[in-house]
Amino acid sequence: MRILHYWRALWGIIGRELWRFVKQKERFVSALVRPLVWLLIFAAGFRSALGIAISPPYDTYILYEVYITPGLIGMIQLFNGMQSSLAMVYDREMGSMRILMVAPLPRWFLLLGKLIAGTAVSVLQVYVFLAIAWFYDIQASWQGYGWLLPALLLSGLMLGALGLLLSSFIKQLENFAGVMNFVIFPLFFMSTALYPLWKIKESSTLLYNLARYNPFSQAVELCRFALYGQFNQDAFFYTLSAFVIFMAAAILGYNPSKGMMTRKGGA
Amino acid sequence: MSFTALSIENLSFSYSGKVALDQVGFSLESGACTLLLGPNGAGKSTLFALITRLYDTRSGRIELVGFDIKKQTRKALARLGVVFQQTTLDMDLSVMQNLRYHAALHGMSRRLANERIQLELERLNMYERRFEKIRQLNGGHRRRVEIARALLHKPALLLLDEPTVGLDVPSREAIVKYIHQLTVTENIAVLWASHLIDEVYPQDHLIVLHKGQIKASGPVNAILESTGADTINEAFLRLTQGENA
Incomplete structure (x- = not known):
């Protein structure tokens, strides 16, 4: 019976998140517009400036738009993860987080449920984006789209857990602008989303190392390889480890005995 | 059949050295409506946050229908209904x-x-x-x-944190009446934080909280008698603004 309780609660949390997402049309549109602007304008402009040599998983020369697409998939998930954490800070300030926290289930499960729900939303966004990109001639095989799903689930969970961790430290909604500047932008620009590692190495070794060990880079590479039907083992274990670490820290952050909650004076 | 829905013993809590609750203790029986009265900053919200396990109980003990909120959290929360202020x-x-x-x-x-x-x-x-x-x-x-x-x-215990704030008079009266009916029809215990004296019915119990301490606790009549006041308002003022407050 306990398993049934967990199952129903999980679907309750996912269902609520998906409904909210569908009802908030502006959120849906803006989640799509951002990567599309990068793809259709930025990437098109940079096509001539950046030449992408043959490097795995690609077996031929590719257009910059093709290279940047997995990076933009990562961008969707990164923003979604941060938006979910923003929503949690908002919910905490507005009080609706309390309803979740007083449910008779372990807190780690409730947080994981929120995370899975947020990831489900981001996966939906990614596939809609890829459908539009398909008409722009950025196409992968059907198997590639299929292999992408587990990669998206893991990368979405990892980035969502990072957001969750941040939300346990953020006192007020106003402080969230800092997260944009100090987390989202450095993670995105210091990664392989926009340029390959070897290209970064040509400019700076330090930047190369930062980009290489950036968990966002690993998530992007995991998705990039999956989209071409390949399994990037290093990226998989790196992303998985980052997820476990971020999630454990977030659970600790939301634990009433050990975390930040009592110091914040609210839940 | 009556049972103890909530039992609190020696509960203390402080925020960065500032005491919010000091050795608070009381118990609530099923089928009774208890109003928790106290001025702003008395510690009502802290008490609710501890009962709902949003804060951790560091000193003292809270039991919901016999389940320790710290050790048997899920069983305790399964018997708790809450209406938050917001x-x-x-x-x-x-x-x-x-x-x-x-x-x-x-x-x-x-x-x-x-x-x-x-x-x-x-x-x-x-x-x-x-x-x-x-x-x-x-x-x-x-x-x-x-x-x-x-x-x-x-639930066996219903917690209400100033649920009528900001409502018009007919809405407020309807909710007050409904909650009081529930104690009879559903045999649940109600703990109702309020600063509106007119929400108190003669058969209710009162807990007056001030500066983190319980100043009085018991049936309305007993509190009126012990304070020598004619009205609840007068008793409340004596308990929270008198020399010993």
Whole structure:
């Protein structure tokens, strides 16, 4: 019976998140517009400036738009993860987080449920984006789209857990602008989303190392390889480890005995 | 049959050295409505946060229907219904969706959830509005939905944190009356934080909290007698503004 309780609660949390997402049309549109602007304008402009040599998983020369697409998939998930954490800070300030926290289930499960729900939303966004990109001639095989799903689930969970961790430290909604500047932008620009590692190495070794060990880079590479039907083992274990670490820290952050909650004076 | 719904012993809590609750202790029996009175900053919200386990109990003990909130958290929370001071409903979802979400968190099947939702909403004359978005409802109706939600899983203890703040007089009176009826019809214990004296019924119990300490606790008549006051308002003022307050 306990398993049934967990199952129903999980679907309750996912269902609520998906409904909210569908009802908030502006959120849906803006989640799509951002990567599309990068793809259709930025990437098109940079096509001539950046030449992408043959490097795995690609077996031929590719257009910059093709290279940047997995990076933009990562961008969707990164923003979604941060938006979910923003929503949690908002919910905490507005009080609706309390309803979740007083449910008779372990807190780690409730947080994981929120995370899975947020990831489900981001996966939906990614596939809609890829459908539009398909008409722009950025196409992968059907198997590639299929292999992408587990990669998206893991990368979405990892980035969502990072957001969750941040939300346990953020006192007020106003402080969230800092997260944009100090987390989202450095993670995105210091990664392989926009340029390959070897290209970064040509400019700076330090930047190369930062980009290489950036968990966002690993998530992007995991998705990039999956989209071409390949399994990037290093990226998989790196992303998985980052997820476990971020999630454990977030659970600790939301634990009433050990975390930040009592110091914040609210839940 | 009467039972102890809530038992609190030697509960203390402080924020960065500032004492919010100091050696608080009381118990609530089922079938009784207890009003927790206290001026702003008395420690009411802290007490509620500890009972709902949003804060950790560091000193003292809280038991809900015999379950220790710290050690048997899930069993204790399963018997607790809460209406928070701020609205905690999802504005973009319908009444039904909000209530189903709560039912899912309590592990109810869809069928049981629908039955309970119908029952609770009908009792509050809200069933006809079940498909309306929360955003379309007025403050009084939103409160009714929150009360229905808090009762869906048949709690033994209902916590209400100033649920009538900001409501017009008829809405307020309807909610006060309904909650008092619940103690009789459902045999639940109610702990109601308020600063509105007119919400107290003669048969109620009172707990007066001031500066983190319980200044008086017991049936209304007993408190009036012990303070030598004619009205609850007078008793409250003596307890919170007198020399010993």
